[in-house]
Amino acid sequence: MTDKWKKTALFVIDMQKDFILPDGPLLVDGGAAIIPNVIKAVEVARERGMLVVWVVREHDKLGRDVELFRRHLYSEKGGPTVKGHEGAELVEGLEIHEGDYKLVKTRFSAFFATHLHSTLLGAGIDSLVIVVFDAVALNYPSVSVIVDATAAKTPEVHDANIFDMENIGVATPTLEEWCNANC
Amino acid sequence: MTDKWKKTALFVIDMQKDFILPDGPLLVDGGAAIIPNVIKAVEVARERGMLVVWVVREHDKLGRDVELFRRHLYSEKGGPTVKGHEGAELVEGLEIHEGDYKLVKTRFSAFFATHLHSTLLGAGIDSLVIVVFDAVALNYPSVSVIVDATAAKTPEVHDANIFDMENIGVATPTLEEWCNANC
Numbered sequence: 001m002t003d004k005w006k007k008t009a010l011f012v013i014d015m016q017k018d019f020i021l022p023d024g025p026l027l028v029d030g031g032a033a034i035i036p037n038v039i040k041a042v043e044v045a046r047e048r049g050m051l052v053v054w055v056v057r058e059h060d061k062l063g064r065d066v067e068l069f070r071r072h073l074y075s076e077k078g079g080p081t082v083k084g085h086e087g088a089e090l091v092e093g094l095e096i097h098e099g100d101y102k103l104v105k106t107r108f109s110a111f112f113a114t115h116l117h118s119t120l121l122g123a124g125i126d127s128l129v130i131v132v133f134d135a136v137a138l139n140y141p142s143v144s145v146i147v148d149a150t151a152a153k154t155p156e157v158h159d160a161n162i163f164d165m166e167n168i169g170v171a172t173p174t175l176e177e178w179c180n181a182n183c
Numbered sequence: 184m185t186d187k188w189k190k191t192a193l194f195v196i197d198m199q200k201d202f203i204l205p206d207g208p209l210l211v212d213g214g215a216a217i218i219p220n221v222i223k224a225v226e227v228a229r230e231r232g233m234l235v236v237w238v239v240r241e242h243d244k245l246g247r248d249v250e251l252f253r254r255h256l257y258s259e260k261g262g263p264t265v266k267g268h269e270g271a272e273l274v275e276g277l278e279i280h281e282g283d284y285k286l287v288k289t290r291f292s293a294f295f296a297t298h299l300h301s302t303l304l305g306a307g308i309d310s311l312v313i314v315v316f317d318a319v320a321l322n323y324p325s326v327s328v329i330v331d332a333t334a335a336k337t338p339e340v341h342d343a344n345i346f347d348m349e350n351i352g353v354a355t356p357t358l359e360e361w362c363n364a365n366c
Contacts (some may be wrong), residue, residue: 113320137250157347162348
């Protein structure tokens with residue numbers, strides 16, 4: 001059982017102030033509500049010895065590394081999730097520990113133009129919790145999304161996304177189901 | 184204006200019998216209903232001199248190149264969209280012409296582990312019609328999805344996907360709006 005958890009990584013994605021706080025420039029409405037469940041999921045992962053991967057966006061102040069469609073949000077003063085600015089920080093309650101892995105991305109996908117896939121292969125990880133479409137494309141044998149520790153702009157969009165994910169073979173347990181399973 | 188269309192590619196994706204016909208093993212419910220609009224979009228694209236790109240799934244009979252979660256669907260007898268089998272063919276009414284470009288993919292994304300991006304760069308294409316998330320990640324300046332020439336498993340999922348796309352700066356015209364625009 002220990003071995004199984006050593007091959008599993010928990011992904012915490014985009015839990016940054018600019019996405020979550022009420023005045024965040026890129027607010028995801030359902031974000032704040034899931035913070036307690038994300039904190040709990042991280043706790044459980046640590047107890048089990050799983051690798052915790054923190055995926056965050058960090059951009060250039062002028063937005064030169066941001067998607068074209070968001071580039072107008074950036075200027076000399078900065079913009080959303082600029083490296084070193086407060087908006088790029090994790091929300092209160094979430095903290096990177098020694099031994100965790102922090103990955104900076106500049107696109108929606110954590111696998112896009114990053115070394116994530118090779119890093120996970122190198123670390124012997126074959127099960128992912130939370131990450132999705134690209135993980136399926138990359139053929140990780142096990143991919144789970146904790147439904148009540150993820151959010152979208154509206155509940156309807158979240159439901160539709162979860163439905164899409166179930167259709168491609170992603171497991172979608174609740175936090176409670178996930179905590180209780182395989183213990 | 185001619186120049187503009189020469190830099191634009193229309194993508195027709197997954198319009199194969201196994202996804203569209205009523206007894207298709209990977210039926211997308213809304214697929215059959217959009218065939219007339221897809222045919223019309225291709226006609227318009229040809230008239231304008233746009234590049235038409237046909238993206239199709241074609242898999243090994245044993246499914247060795249398919250996503251893990253679908254591999255159980257394959258055997259000596261084949262499975263969905265096997266190269267050379269009828270289910271991999273385009274549905275009636277759609278036909279690849281000389282000068283079109285056919286791209287074979289083995290994952291959801293047409294950009295994933297294919298030479299599509301470099302091909303489009305080489306062809307001077309900077310505007311895409313229909314393709315989505317990865318196209319945004321790759322920073323194509325213009326990405327449109329024709330709402331009534333695309334489909335999902337249910338109307339609700341389709342609506343939610345369109346909503347997501349609009350949120351990331353993708354244009355979502357109807358076929359009529361798209362045909363009328365910029366002419």
